[in-house]
Amino acid sequence: MLFKARSETDLLKILRILNTRKEQTLEEKQYYSKLEKGYEGEVQFDLLTEKLLNDCLILNDLLFEINGTKFQIDTVIIFQDTIYLIDIKFFDGEYLYDGENFQTSYGKIVKDPLNQLDRSKSLLLQLLQHLGFGLTVEAYVVFNNPDFTLYHAPQNKPIILPTQLNRFMKKLDKKPSKLNNSHIKLAEKLVRLNIVQTPDNHLPPYKYEQVKKGITCKTCHSFSVITKGRKVVCGACGHEELITTAVIRNVQEVKLLFPNRKITTKEIYDWCQVIKSKKRITRILGSNFKAVGVCKWTYYE
Numbered sequence: 001m002l003f004k005a006r007s008e009t010d011l012l013k014i015l016r017i018l019n020t021r022k023e024q025t026l027e028e029k030q031y032y033s034k035l036e037k038g039y040e041g042e043v044q045f046d047l048l049t050e051k052l053l054n055d056c057l058i059l060n061d062l063l064f065e066i067n068g069t070k071f072q073i074d075t076v077i078i079f080q081d082t083i084y085l086i087d088i089k090f091f092d093g094e095y096l097y098d099g100e101n102f103q104t105s106y107g108k109i110v111k112d113p114l115n116q117l118d119r120s121k122s123l124l125l126q127l128l129q130h131l132g133f134g135l136t137v138e139a140y141v142v143f144n145n146p147d148f149t150l151y152h153a154p155q156n157k158p159i160i161l162p163t164q165l166n167r168f169m170k171k172l173d174k175k176p177s178k179l180n181n182s183h184i185k186l187a188e189k190l191v192r193l194n195i196v197q198t199p200d201n202h203l204p205p206y207k208y209e210q211v212k213k214g215i216t217c218k219t220c221h222s223f224s225v226i227t228k229g230r231k232v233v234c235g236a237c238g239h240e241e242l243i244t245t246a247v248i249r250n251v252q253e254v255k256l257l258f259p260n261r262k263i264t265t266k267e268i269y270d271w272c273q274v275i276k277s278k279k280r281i282t283r284i285l286g287s288n289f290k291a292v293g294v295c296k297w298t299y300y301e
């Protein structure tokens with residue numbers, strides 16, 4: 001049973017918007033694409049854990065701190081006697097493990113997922129001990145990108161390769177398990193201890209003036225959007241969206257990018273660019289957000 005769902009972080013959402021609206025350095029592009037790909041891999045793995053039918057609790061995307069050390073876990077599955085800690089890697093292409101280093105086929109050494117896994121496992125064990133739960137922890141790195149190959153894959157390491165994934169999920173599903181109240185208490189405690197990460201430290205600097213304004217297409221992110229009756233239509237892919245939902249979507253973007261700016265009719269009018277009627281924007285803001293203040297000082301929350 002799913003106990004804690006995964007959702008897109010504000011960091012990912014902001015980087016996605018910046019990727020469309022601002023010139024990115026190569027480094028920024030790579031960082032964004034790494035996060036986007038990582039998230040895609042996690043969501044794909046969630047589709048598999050969702051199918052588990054036996055008695056277990058699934059907690060996705062956790063960040064804990066113990067004794068001043070933070071650690072992040074992609075997926076935790078609580079069974080009767082065992083907790084599975086799973087780190088998901090959506091690497092694609094050919095990699096090589098020489099017993100010491102993980103490297104790409106070009107010889108670029110990447111962070112060893114097994115070291116990271118060991119660290120998380122040991123910290124999770126400390127946390128469980130601290131909470132008074134004596135369950136064993138089994139930890140695995142799951143490589144779930146079908147285009148991933150690992151040469152010299154060691155057989156005695158907790159690695160699940162794409163071709164082993166189905167069997168691994170079947171094994172989990174067959175695990176005898178009967179949960180009781182204390183397992184639920186543990187899951188609740190873990191959710192309570194989960195730290196909600198703020199994106200601040202990982203964001204590149206950006207200013208309002210540097211960000212390209214205009215409604216973007218919901219599907220292809222193009223700026224070639226025009227209004228047609230009650231809809232906005234994308235000139236690049238043909239996607240149509242109600243003006244109301246497009247404006248709401250853009251207000252959310254402004255709020256995410258610039259949490260300190262006040263959402264006013266003028267602000268959104270300037271931002272959207274293609275909507276010619278300020279009255280229409282006031283109406284959309286008024287019926288979808290909470291108005292604060294009066295007349296020309298009105299802003300929306």
Ligand SMILES: [Zn+2]
Pocket residue numbers: 217218219220221222234235236237238239
């Ligand atoms: Zn489009």
